Amino acid sequence: MRKPCCDKRDTNKGTWSKQEDEKLLNYIRKNGEAGCWRTLPRAAGLLRCGKSCKLRWINYLRPDVKIGNFGEDEDDLIIKLHALLGNRWSLIAGRLPGRTDNEVKNYWNSHLRRKLINMGIDPNKHSLTRHNRPHHNSNTNTSASATLISSASKLPKSHKCIAPPNNKPWRDNDQVSDAASCLLEDEDDDNLPCSTTQYQLPDLNLELTISVSAPNSTAKLEQHDHQIQEPNHKQCSNISSDLHFSSTPTLLLFH
DNA sequence: AAGCATAACAACCGCCGGCGG
DNA sequence: TCCGCCGGCGGTTGTTATGCT
Numbered sequence: 254m255r256k257p258c259c260d261k262r263d264t265n266k267g268t269w270s271k272q273e274d275e276k277l278l279n280y281i282r283k284n285g286e287a288g289c290w291r292t293l294p295r296a297a298g299l300l301r302c303g304k305s306c307k308l309r310w311i312n313y314l315r316p317d318v319k320i321g322n323f324g325e326d327e328d329d330l331i332i333k334l335h336a337l338l339g340n341r342w343s344l345i346a347g348r349l350p351g352r353t354d355n356e357v358k359n360y361w362n363s364h365l366r367r368k369l370i371n372m373g374i375d376p377n378k379h380s381l382t383r384h385n386r387p388h389h390n391s392n393t394n395t396s397a398s399a400t401l402i403s404s405a406s407k408l409p410k411s412h413k414c415i416a417p418p419n420n421k422p423w424r425d426n427d428q429v430s431d432a433a434s435c436l437l438e439d440e441d442d443d444n445l446p447c448s449t450t451q452y453q454l455p456d457l458n459l460e461l462t463i464s465v466s467a468p469n470s471t472a473k474l475e476q477h478d479h480q481i482q483e484p485n486h487k488q489c490s491n492i493s494s495d496l497h498f499s500s501t502p503t504l505l506l507f508h
Numbered sequence: 509a510a511g512c513a514t515a516a517c518a519a520c521c522g523c524c525g526g527c528g529g
Numbered sequence: 530t531c532c533g534c535c536g537g538c539g540g541t542t543g544t545t546a547t548g549c550t
Binding site: 266267268289290291303304307340341342343354355358 | 534535536537538539540543544545
């Protein structure tokens, strides 16, 4: 059984006071942020858990952190990235200079989620709710008729695949993305296509390739010549810097 | 003005994987 | 190989602010 990161009896909890912020800031100014967060509170004279100190520093005290209103462009970007990546807040935040995962997550939960819901869009699936769903022609495989994969977020862990219609007729429960309005989610994970497929993402200015290779179901994201292996979901952070926005939005899928 | 409901924000909790001894 | 420490991460809860009746 792991020891708790600190003795709860001797630590403050809740909102940070100005004095505590000052102490933490002074300590980091003197000693830098590199070091052991576990021992920092004692060294800095704080009655806080090391984790709490780290969070406070990363989310609010760090000089490059951007506090305050999100712009329209940031809203769009978050929605689009969330459609692609799901709740991988650190990855999403990585594309937003000065924003932290915690801030993005909170902003999503308090603003953007509601905004999408009000627009009749399912924020989890990035699909129109049934009520707002447009009519699909069957057997069409055009960009306009493609739908979005919300389950991209689950891809690494569950090895779900982002699947194209692949000659299947459109079904009533096909989902349409708000952000992309374009990719299809194949709900049958076992019927994965085994070919490389290219999609156009009209509103999603992303160019990337995702592949899932059997039998290890290793997910890869490729961008141009770069190939990033993703053996497990934690290493996804490696991908963030390689996600790339281009003027020719294309999603390449192959399995 | 008071009380309640909801939104927005801040922080905590616990799981997980990497790493070093 | 095992074990414990550490930090990253996402989910959740707690607190404060704001709006409405």
